Amino acid sequence: MKKNYLFTSESVSEGHPDKVCDRISDMVVDTYLGMEPQARVACETLTTTNKVVLAGETRGPDINKDELISKVRNCIKDIGYDQDGFTYKEATKIECHLHSQSADIAMGVDSSGNKDEGAGDQGIMFGYACNETDVLMPAPIHFSHRILRLMAEDRKSGKLKGIEPDSKSQITIEYKDGVPANVKSVVISTQHSKDVNLSKVKELCIPYIEKSIPKNLLGQLDENEIYINPTGNFVIGGPDGDTGLTGRKIIVDTYGGAAPHGGGAFSGKDPTKVDRSAAYASRYLAKNIVASKVSDKCLIQLAYAIGVSKPLSIYVDLFSNDEEKNKHVEKLIKDNFDLSPRGIREMLGLNKPIYEKSAAYGHFGREPESNGAFSWEKTDKVSVFK
Template sequence: MSRQSYEFTSESVSEGHPDKVSDRISDEIVDLFFREAIAQGMDPWQIRVAAETLTTTNKVVIAGETRGPASITPERIEAVAREAIRDIGYEQDGFHWKHADIDVLLHPQSVDIAQGVDSGAGLHQEEGAGDQGIMFGYASSDVPDALMPAPVHYSHKILQRLAKARKEEGQDWLGPDSKSQVTVRYHNGRPVEATAIVLSTQHLDASLDSKTIAERVKPYIKDVLPAGWITDNTIFHINPTGKFVIGGPDGDAGLTGRKIIVDTYGGMAPHGGGAFSGKDPTKVDRSAAYATRYLAKNLVAAGIAPWVEIQVSYAIGVASPTSIYVNVDDNNPIKGDKIERIIRQVMDLTPHGIRKHLDLNKPIYAPSSAYGHFGRDPGPNGEFSWEKTDLIDEIRSKL
């Protein structure tokens, strides 16, 4: 952003949003393939998954291509899908984990695609990218502990807080489906207040009106926003349609990969267009987006710039990126071309190098399917490894 004073808005959607239900099922399938491969002693580097999920009224359709253990049958795919739906919280007449009809239409990966990714195969005889494309990574100092843009960060936090109230604190009137939107005012380049907050949450008690729901949820919103951000001038729109009882896939069809801006930076940075969920890390749509976020976050954490945007690009079947581009503020003392040279020194951005550096050949993906892939805490089993800031000293040594 070149302007120093402005308002910016980002949205989030909950784990029960129909698109996120689809993302969760697709990522559970990725995790199943890695988990089963590791259990059977199969090389996890050989796993291939590209799973797409459609959800609608009591119907789930799973399609795509895979390569992995023969023990993963359609019945096992169906079982993990049902468990994901149950964990999200759907036990409604129009969408129920136990009663939904589930079709599994997965098939083996195309040999034409496989030869471009498998080492020793294809035209280039190297472990190449699973597809062509562009990917972006971004970090900013808006939120010091997360290094994320404030509007999308707090949009996520509101919905995570509601989910906790629903699942852990007995607020069972809340339904799984919800959406949030936060408008943040920036002054002199820093976020200072929320000027508008939009929240639509499914409520299982049909008798509740918008005013009552607003009274119940505003304390949760205030819990997660910084002190002083809600003022007398903050505009609230809570369940502005008046009623939100029918939700989730029963209210609207869901598709894997339809919330890519929610998944990343809320529109504050560009997006290459490729979705993440349902894809193993040979797909650079996912792994290179993780790598560029990792690099951008470490650069900001190292004090190189208050915000950093990185673009990389790939050709299918080719290992090395076709380009690396870094964008920082024009007034930043360390320029983009120098940062590009540093990036090439601190991380191998081939698909193999990314998977190895971030340890991505693991069943770690389901937790990323809701509330953003970035700005999260690294987990004990390797989840969100791309959120670590372990390159700070190496980056500084290259200056």
Template sequence: MRDQGEFLFTSESVSEGHPDKVADRISDTVLDAYLAADPYARVACETLVTTNQIVLAGETRGPASITNEYLAHLARMAVQDIGYDQEGFSWRDANIDVLLHAQSADIAVGVDASGNKDEGAGDQGIMFGYACTETEALMPAPIHYAHLILRRMAELRKIGDTRAAGLQPDAKSQVTLKYVDGKPVGATSIVVSTQHDEGLSQKAIKAMLRPLITELLPEGWMCEDDHFYVNPTGNFVIGGPDGDCGLTGRKIIVDTYGGAAPHGGGAFSGKDPTKVDRSAAYMCRYLAKNVVAAGLASRCTIQVSYAIGVSHPLSVYVDLHGTGNDVEQAKIERVLRESVNLTPRGIREHLHLNRPIYVPTSAYGHFGREPDAELGTFTWEKTDLVPTLKSAFGR
């Protein structure tokens, strides 16, 4: 995203009832079940959802107490919590196939610690983290508000609030913001498509959602009514997995920065923290957020890279996008590597990732969320590295 000039930038979000997010939720439910039983279990779970059908596949290594019947039950409870009890997709009678099998021995030998060998990365790849000063959460504003809209709609729907009367779980949002000199100043258009009860009109839904969204945006940011698009096709009754197949890991831009920053390509949900696709992306966000929170820059992108079976990152790269406050990017790279152990084991231990904390990440973004000390969730959103960074740069 540019730092200067006047431009428009758009990001989208999808609700927990979107088919791909239903799949993500079930995959992370499986992961949490294994980690609750064994903090060092290995999980790579993929889920497919379609009309009254749920399929779990992938590789696991964990206690025998986690049976296929138990996982099928958990999947059913996840669908119930999302809110699906429809003719074409219901928690009550959806068919569930659990096709998980043991983790590949070839992968395990590269990842496991043995002798003098430290735990290696679960795969090769590149991971990115990003932070900026556009919002209090240090997230890009378009994705931040796109998430807020859908989270609020889901909250109201689940408690039976009249402000969401007749809305169903499947929904998408899209927020386009105008930037002046690199800073967001207001929305030029907003799109919301939401599944709804038969007979609820497009006009009624638009009237219902406009005040709700206006409250969520900064004052004066709501777009003109002609550019507020609600269910543009006019009708959205058939939705969720009955309307469209869902798969784990298909919403990687929704899950991260809404297109405002690079992405390494790896999905998160259903993967235990030895998979650096997930854990190293969390660490990159943690580092970038702390750099910005420390006042060293107003924008920061961090990239790391790994090779399967190798413990230390092959590279660490920092880009301040010309916003650094009298700091050298090379020095930040050095200070970060000295301050945090970036091996898979080091990341897991620093961020306390070997716990059943992943279901809350499966919708409305993995980043920009409030860390919860009691639940131990979103530890990568903490800014506890700020004193170390400020000291290193004499702030």
């Protein structure tokens, strides 16, 4: 493996059109789980100029479509959209095409008799952790998220004026001996109001770079390698500027490309879908392994088949040449963790309306909350691996 290299990751804000869709889809999941913890939801959202379309399958409480449409408008309003081309008001038309879950899928997933609840689909899921940051996430994606999250907080509080909801960030870090050494470049592209010029946009954005990245990494950053709205004007943005779809930012959602992704998106899916729950479980395992000081970084893969409860395989990579150590950790996982869909949900408390907040700024590297959100970020199993 390379020791000296450049690595880049990007993030997108909650106002990015794809993230608007993720937020709405997860709101639907939370609405159903809030009424029935065992509800099943697979919701996809599309957004474009003054248009939102929901489609997918559900099983659970009978929720009035008008209620969901009202909640969609609340999501759009909270993100901050009230523009000519996209607004929370009646000018934006919202269609809801949710229907009942397939009986064939339900039969494969449901428990019955001696059969335990099976996975909602086949697939592979990855979890990763490393000691580059205090939250055990890769540095480029962690700092990219932080820039946009801080900007959004100040924009919504009124402290940051002239900046609109749609934005992206990107950070390149130079690694020396496998450790983050210097930030080599930072890119921020942010939507802004008509009365703010490029010079002002740069003035507004620079403080967030300084707040988000440790000084020791910023020390050698050349001012010419800070790119703020490199194309110039960015007034038309959000779903008016580009169509959005649920699940198109899966690398932003996970590790910024520093680790593999299994392919399945998270947002819009209830926790019986292993695309979501097993990805959370594998992150939980990897984070506790790294937190235990067993290794500086860890990659976990889990594999499932539809209708089958237990994972087909568990793969552990501690990024060392110690094969016995890898095997020992795999055995500890098998002996101490129930990685069936039901076992994961019970272990992490996933049958709760906790997902809307996860739709932007990454599903990982977040602080566990008292309501059960981000439970997979806890490091309460360190003793198992120590």
